[in-house]
Amino acid sequence: MSRDKRPFAMQYDGSVAAITGSSLMSSAALALPRDTLPPSSYDRFDRAEWAKLRSSTPLTLDEADLARLRGINDALSLDEVEAIYLPLSRLLNLHVSAIQDLQRVKESFLGQDVRPSTYIIGIAGSVAVGKSTTARILQALLSRWPNHPKVDLVTTDGFLYPNAVLEARGLMRRKGFPESYDTKRLLEFVTRLKAGARRLAVPTYSHQTYDIVPNATHVVARPDILILEGLNVLQGGDSQGTKPSRLFVSDFFDFSLYVDAGEDQLEQWYLERFARLRETAFNDPRAYFRFYAEMPKEQALARASEIWRDINLVNLRQNIAPTRSRANLVLRKSRDHSVEEVWLRKS
Numbered sequence: 001m002s003r004d005k006r007p008f009a010m011q012y013d014g015s016v017a018a019i020t021g022s023s024l025m026s027s028a029a030l031a032l033p034r035d036t037l038p039p040s041s042y043d044r045f046d047r048a049e050w051a052k053l054r055s056s057t058p059l060t061l062d063e064a065d066l067a068r069l070r071g072i073n074d075a076l077s078l079d080e081v082e083a084i085y086l087p088l089s090r091l092l093n094l095h096v097s098a099i100q101d102l103q104r105v106k107e108s109f110l111g112q113d114v115r116p117s118t119y120i121i122g123i124a125g126s127v128a129v130g131k132s133t134t135a136r137i138l139q140a141l142l143s144r145w146p147n148h149p150k151v152d153l154v155t156t157d158g159f160l161y162p163n164a165v166l167e168a169r170g171l172m173r174r175k176g177f178p179e180s181y182d183t184k185r186l187l188e189f190v191t192r193l194k195a196g197a198r199r200l201a202v203p204t205y206s207h208q209t210y211d212i213v214p215n216a217t218h219v220v221a222r223p224d225i226l227i228l229e230g231l232n233v234l235q236g237g238d239s240q241g242t243k244p245s246r247l248f249v250s251d252f253f254d255f256s257l258y259v260d261a262g263e264d265q266l267e268q269w270y271l272e273r274f275a276r277l278r279e280t281a282f283n284d285p286r287a288y289f290r291f292y293a294e295m296p297k298e299q300a301l302a303r304a305s306e307i308w309r310d311i312n313l314v315n316l317r318q319n320i321a322p323t324r325s326r327a328n329l330v331l332r333k334s335r336d337h338s339v340e341e342v343w344l345r346k347s
Helices: 047-054 063-069 078-110 131-142 163-168 183-194 263-279 290-294 297-326
Strands: 008-012 015-019 042-046 119-125 151-155 200-206 211-220 225-229 255-260 329-333 339-345
Touching: 042 047, 047 078, 047 339, 063 078, 063 131, 078 119, 078 131, 078 329, 078 339, 119 131, 119 183, 119 297, 131 151, 131 225, 131 255, 151 211, 183 200, 255 297, 263 290, 263 297, 290 297
Parallel strands: 119 225, 119 255, 151 225, 255 329
Antiparallel strands: 008 015, 042 339, 200 211, 329 339
């Protein structure tokens, strides 16, 4: 079987997309209502209303920082940081401060030192929506607040099963779907982090080799805040219902965000990013997906459209979008990638 006909999965910039030479199924039967109004449990703010909530929070990033933090195909500006992410960092700082105050109450009651547990923020959303950039911006902003300077970032890519395991289980075409993750290991990680473990080793994922890197880890050393970013972080256990779990990863979150956009926008951003990767990262001789750079452009883009329709859209409708209502806050993006609305849960 030729390389471009085999089932593959692609991950770049924290996002996951399965790549296959054949259609898995029609997504029409899985269609869900989109662009619905937020439920009454959310307060909704337009961009101007939300920007006012920045108060006097200083801007601590510059253009050089943004250039380092932007993802592929992300048009993030300092105006966006000021209007959207500074108010959000202020809100999160207030949340963390409240938790720290409660810890001091506990210390007073027990008459002993109690180190606050790591505050965990979950960030979910579709492929190509900009989760990774959101996570990096928040990490940079939150680390500049004096009461929680140590902020770490982990993506769920490292908790994907290695390709050899996915191949053996027939899941290579489902890479990025909930069943392709080692949920037990992810749950163990967040459980031990909340319990105060001093050092935890997280598996490392390579976007270049498109697999877990053997014997390579990222060490999480008891940060003040951990941001956990991934497609399905607002889910937990087995989404098929065959192996019910007593715990969900999101049970350990202190705050959760969902980055949202319309399906048409997401498809356009995915195709634009694919085209850019084809001209950049895929040209690396070591790249697993180099064959897309060598393929005629029209053929490669046609394949990308098929991937979106038969894989990413299915995963979005089945597993990702239904978790939006579990988020504490929703960032709703417009066609130019800017956030046009913010939905904040009332309680």
